Amino acid sequence: MLRALDIRDMLIIDRLELAFQPGLNVLTGETGAGKSILLDSLGFVLGWRGRAELVRQGAEQGEVVAEFDLPDGHPAHDILAEAGLPGGQELILRRVNLADGRKTAWVNDRRCSGEVLRALSETLIELHGQHDDRGLLNPRGHRAMLDAFARLDGRLAEVRAAWTQAAKARKTVEATQAALDAVRAEEEFLRHAVAELDQLDPMPGEDADLDARRRLMQGAEKIRDDVARAFALLSGEGAEGAMGDALRWLEGVTAEAGGQLEEPIAALGRAMIELGEAQNGVETCLNALEFNPSELEAAEERLFAIRALARKHDVLPDELGDYADTLRGKLNALEAGDADLEQQKADLAAAEAAFDVAAAALTEARTEAAGRLDAAVMGELAPLKMERAVFETKITEGEAGPEGRDAVAFTVATNPGAPAGPLNKIASGGELSRFLLALKVCLTGDDSARTMIFDEIDRGVGGATADAVGRRLASLADGGQVLVVTHSPQVAAQGQHHWRVQKQVQNDVTLSTVVPLSRDERVDEIARMVAGDTITQEARAAAKALLTS
Template identity: 75%
Template sequence: MLRSLDIRDMLIIDRLELAFRPGLNVLTGETGAGKSILLDSLGFVLGWRGRADLVRTGAAQGEVVAVFELPAGHPAREVLAEAGLEAGDELILRRVNSAEGRKTAWVNDRRVSGEVLRALSDTLVELHGQQDDRGLLNPRGHRQLLDAFGGLDAQLDAVRAAWRARSRAERAVAEAEARLAALRAEEDFLRHAVAEMTELSPLTGEEAELDARRRTMQAAERIREDITRAHAALGPGEGAEGRMGDALRWLEGAADRAEGRLDTPLAALSRALIELGEAVQGVEDCLEALDFDPGALEAAEERLFAIRALARKHGVLPDDLGRFAEDLQTRLAALDAGEGDLAGQRRAAETARAAFDAAAAALSEARRAAAVRLDAAMAGELAPLKMERAVFSTGIAEAEPGPEGRDAVAFTVATNPGAPAGPLNRIASGGELSRFLLALKVCLVRGASPLTLIFDEIDRGVGGATADAVGRRLAALAGSAQVLVVTHSPQVAAQGDHHWRVEKRVEGDVTLSTVTPLDAAARVDEIARMMSGDTVTDAARAAARALLSS
C-alpha cells in the first residue's frame, strides 16, 4: 500500500506531502489544477519513463519520496533480494532530478538504477486510464490478462520450460546437421588424407632422425676408405698393434739380462698397447657403423622426402604430422558416427516437441475454461455498470507456438443486442471502454491485492446513474486493494473513503499547486462545486449531502 508521497520542486509543486490510506482515495479539482502532476511525480519516483522537464522553474533539483507498506510475502521483497537490498516492513523510494536532467534514485537509502525502480513498480502500482494501452486496447495483453484471471501460473511455467527444452533440442539438431554437412563437404579430402597418413605413419622426431642418418650415410661413402687404411695401419699383423706386440715380446725376453734398464720402456709400451687397443676398437666400431646396405640410403631419403612433402602439403611442421593425423581421424570418425548421433538428436527433438505440444494443449484447455469463467464474471460486473445488454467475449485462436503456448487471445464486445461483435477500440465508446476496464479489474482482483490501483479519469464520458455505478464498483474494488482515483465525477467522488482537493494558486508571478485533505464539510462543498460549477448554491450542497449519504 502507498502510505505517503512527498513532492518537492516538481513542475508547479513547491512542497507537497500526501498521506494516503487504505480503501478508495479520491483526488478532485478543476482542469489544470495539477492532478496529472501528482501522477507524473509518482511515475517519476517509480522509474517510469515520462516527460523530461519535471523540475520546477528556478529550482536546482526536484525530488519525490514515496513510502510503501511492505507486508510479509509481498512480491517486492523478491525484487529487493535479487538486487541485494534489505527488505523491512517499510519501503522508501527516493528519486532526484537535477535541473540539467540527471536522475539519481535510492531504495531504503541505497543507490539503485532505474531498472530496479521499474521492477519494484511492477509489484507496487498499476496505473489505468481511459486509453489504457496496457490492458484492454492492446490485444497482446489479453492473453496475459486471461492467464492472470485463470490463475494459470503453474501451467504457464510448464509450457515455458517445455518450450526452452524444445528450443535447445531443435538448436542441437540444427548445429549437428550443420557440422555433418561441413564434414560431408570435405569427406573425400578426409578419407584420402587419413589414408595417406595411415600409410606413412610419421612419428614425432622421425624427420630429424632420418635427416641425421642420411647425412651420416652420405659422408660414410667418402671417409670409409681412409678409416679402413687407418684400421690396417693400427691393427694386428703388419699394423702398429702387431709390430708393438712383437716389440714387447722381444724386450720381455731381453729384460732379465738388462739389469732393470728395460723396465720403464716395457711399462710405457704396455700402456701404449692398451691405448692402441682402445683406438683400434673405436675405429672398428666406426667401420661397423659405416657399414650399411647401399639401399638403406635410398630408403631413408625416400621416407624423409615423403614426410617433408606431406608436411608441406598440409601446411604443418613435420613433427606436427602425428597430431594433424589424429585431428583428421577424429573428424572422419565424427562423420562416420554423425548419422547415428544426428538420428538420436532428432529423436530427442521429437520427444521435446511432443512434451511441448502436450503442455501447450493442457494450457489451451485451461485457458478455454478460464475464458468461459471470465465471460460469465464480466457479464455479472457489467450489469451494475449499466451495460447489462453488452456482451463481452474472450476469443481463443491458434497462433504460432512460443514460450507462452500456441494461443492468441482477443477480447471482443457487442454493446447492443444484435450488433456484431468486434475489437474493443472499434466498438466501444470512451465511456464504455472505461466501464469494460473497470469490470475487468474487478474480475481480476481476488482477495487482497499487493498492488495500489490508480485510475486516472476512468469515469470520463459517463454521468448520472452510470457514473454512480462506476463509483460503486470502484468502492467495491477498494475493498480488496488500495485504489486512487483522479475524477471529475461527483458521483464517483462521493464514494471515496478519503478525499483530497487539488488547487492551483498564483503567488506573485509564480503558479503553484496544492493538495488539501477534505473534512466532511469541505467535502460537501467540493462535491457541490463539481455538480454546479464555480457558484456553489445551497441546493447544490443539499444535492451533495444526498449524494454522500446514498
C-alpha cells in the same frame, strides 16, 4: 500501498504533502484545478515518461517523494535485491528534476536509474484511464491477465519447463549438425590425408635417424680408404706385428739384462691390449662404412617424403603420427556423429511432443477460463447499463514460446451483431471506462499488492450507472487501496477518504493545493459537483443522501 506523496515546486504546486489511506481515496475539484498534476508528479517519481517541463517557474528544481508500505512477499523486494538496493517494510522513492532538465533518483536514499524506478512502479501502481496504454488497453498484457484470472501458474511452469527442454535439445541438434557439416566439408581431404599418412607410417624420431644415416652414407666413400689404411697399419703387417716382434726379442734377453727389461716388457703388454681395442673399433667402423648405394637412395627418398608431408600439413616431422591420429579421430567422430545426431533428433522430437502436449493443455485451460471471464465481465456490464454489449476473450494461435502458443486479446462489441474489435478501437469514452472497470473487477481477485489509480474512468456516465461505477470502485478498494480522480458525485460519495484539489492565487502566482475534507466539507463538495457553482439546499440534501446510501 501508497502512504504519502510529497511534491515540491512541480508545475503549479509549490509544496504539497498528502497522506493516503487504505480503501477508496477520491480526489475531486473543478476542471483545471490541478488533479492531473498529481498524477504527473506521481508518474515522475515512478520513472514514467511524461511532460518534459515539470519544474515550477522560478524554482531551481522540482522534487517528488513517494512512500510505500511493502508487506512481506511483495514483488518489489525481489527488484530491490536484484538491483542491490536496501529493502525493508518501507520504500521511499525520491526524484529531483533540475531546471535544466537533468533528473536524479533515489530509492531508500540510494542512487538508482530510471529503469529501476520503472521496474518498481510495475509492482507498486496500476493506472487505468481512457488513455492508458500500460494496463488493460495494452493487448500484450492480456494473456498474462487471463492466466492470472485462471490461476494457471502450475500449467505455465510445465509449459516453460517443456519449452526450455525443447530449446536445449534444439540447440544440441543444431550444434551437432553444424559440427558434422564442417567435418563433411573436408571429409574427402581427411580420407586422402589419413590414407597417405597410413601408407608412409612415419615413426617418432625417424626423421633424425634417417638424416644421420644419410649423412653417414654420404661421407662413407670419402673416409673409408683412410680408415682402411689405418686399420692396415694397426694390423699384423703393421704396428701389431712390429710390437709383437719387439716383445719376443726383449723377452728372449730379459734374463741377461738383470731385470732392467721387466718394466718395458710389461708396458708393451699393456700397449698390445690397447692396440687390440683400437683395432676392433676401427674394424667396426670400417664394417659400418660398407653400404649399398641403393640403401642411400632409399633413405633419402623416405626422408624427403616425410619432410614433404610435414610441410604439406604444416607440422613437425615427429608430429605426423599424432596428426594422423587427429584426422582419424575426426573421421571416427563423423561416423559416430551420424548415430548421435539421430538420437539427438529423436530426443528433440520427444521434447517438442512434450511441449505440444503441455501447450495444448494450457490452451484448453485458457479457453475454459476465457469463457468464465467473459461471463463474469458480462455480469458486471449489466449494472453499468451496458447489458447489450458483448465482451469476448479471443484466443488464437500465435508464435510458440515459453508461455505456449496462444495469442490472447480482449475484444468488445457495443451492440449484439456488431463486429467485435479491440477495447480501445471500438468503445467510446464512457463505454471504454465501464468496460475497463468491469474487466478490472473480474481480474483483480485477491491481488491487493498494487495501488490502483483510476483517472476519470467515470467520464461520460451518470445517475445509476455512475453509482454502479462508484460501488465497484469501493469493492476493488476493499482490502487494498484505490485512488480515483472523478467528476462524478455518485463516485465521490463512495470514497472512504476525500481530497479536494483547488487553485488559489497568491501574490499574482497561481498555485494548486489539495486539502482533506471533513464530513461537512464533503457534503459541500459533493453538492458543488451536483449543482455547480451555486450550492443549493436541494444539492446539499442530495449530497447527504449520496453519502448515506
